[in-house]
Amino acid sequence: MALELTFLGTGTSAGVPMIGCGCQVCQSQDPRDRRDRSSVVVRYPRPQKSAGHDTDLPDRVTVMIDASPEVRHQSIRHGVDWLDTLMLTHAHADHVLGLDDLRRFNTVTGGPIEFFAEPEVIQAIRQMFSYIFKDIHHYDNAYVAKLIPLPIGPGQVIDIGQAKWTPIRLMHGRLPILGYRIDWQGRSIAYCTDCSTIPHETLPQMQDLDVLVLDGLRQRHHPTHMTLDRACEFAEQIAAKQTYLTHIAHDHSHEELLERLPDGVEPAYDGQVISLSPVSTV
Ligand SMILES: [Zn+2]
Ligand SMILES: [Zn+2]
Numbered sequence: 149m150a151l152e153l154t155f156l157g158t159g160t161s162a163g164v165p166m167i168g169c170g171c172q173v174c175q176s177q178d179p180r181d182r183r184d185r186s187s188v189v190v191r192y193p194r195p196q197k198s199a200g201h202d203t204d205l206p207d208r209v210t211v212m213i214d215a216s217p218e219v220r221h222q223s224i225r226h227g228v229d230w231l232d233t234l235m236l237t238h239a240h241a242d243h244v245l246g247l248d249d250l251r252r253f254n255t256v257t258g259g260p261i262e263f264f265a266e267p268e269v270i271q272a273i274r275q276m277f278s279y280i281f282k283d284i285h286h287y288d289n290a291y292v293a294k295l296i297p298l299p300i301g302p303g304q305v306i307d308i309g310q311a312k313w314t315p316i317r318l319m320h321g322r323l324p325i326l327g328y329r330i331d332w333q334g335r336s337i338a339y340c341t342d343c344s345t346i347p348h349e350t351l352p353q354m355q356d357l358d359v360l361v362l363d364g365l366r367q368r369h370h371p372t373h374m375t376l377d378r379a380c381e382f383a384e385q386i387a388a389k390q391t392y393l394t395h396i397a398h399d400h401s402h403e404e405l406l407e408r409l410p411d412g413v414e415p416a417y418d419g420q421v422i423s424l425s426p427v428s429t430v
């Protein structure tokens with residue numbers, strides 16, 4: 149069995165199409181030009197079940213990165229029917245407003261959902277979703293998500309199943325946020341949404357990647373996101389085997405991006421699945 153990364157959304161904060169926009173990309177009939185808010189789910193085989201418990205768990209571990217406002221629709225559309233763990237990159241609305249909808253996963257799994265985030269992000273989420281974290285009696289607990297925040301910082305490796313998740317520092321304009329490097333069975337992916345630059349000290353953690361997912365908003369300048377040119381410069385420097393751009397605005401159609409991006413760099417699209425087999429040790 150392989151590790152699979154599924155793009156649940158590849159759009160910028162307003163999504164594509166944008167409300168009330170008549171541009172060619174927003175009016176496009178190409179399904180790859182429909183970009184929900186950015187998020188991915190990563191699934192890989194669950195370690196051998198230990199005797200006596202865990203017998204009801206699915207065969208795969210499911211980890212989601214960010215909970216977009218479209219998380220319900222994205223989960224249904226892309227077959228996410230279980231959630232073990234959530235990783236958050238930062239607390240902007242397009243990455244966390246789906247937290248409330250995770251309550252359905254509480255019901256499905258029968259337990260709370262742990263989420264990893266930086267302490268400042270946890271603080272912001274406690275304010276945005278105060279009712280979730282207040283110790284009050286709810287009419288029915290199924291109406292309120294049960295979420296357990298776990299603080300992390302750059303470089304603090306987390307073992308989830310047989311994969312190692314390493315939070316890595318990115319800069320989103322002046323806001324420090326997290327990306328994640330995932331190492332599993334000799335394969336590696338780095339997910340770096342919402343960044344305008346990758347700090348020098350982060351680059352050693354980006355070596356030997358099979359897949360790099362990188363912010364590629366648009367060609368025009370933006371203060372907190374990468375232009376296509378800048379994303380391509382980082383892609384060349386990091387030299388993953390393949391780079392996918394995400395968090396894409398309505399400035400470019402998928403077809404146009406396929407034509408203009410260099411070899412080894414391509415736009416991701418919603419529903420795209422990247423599958424990596426374990427590296428053979430034979
Ligand atoms: Zn965003
Ligand atoms: Zn548009």
Ligand SMILES: [Zn+2]
Pocket residue numbers: 238240320342
């Ligand atoms: Zn953001």
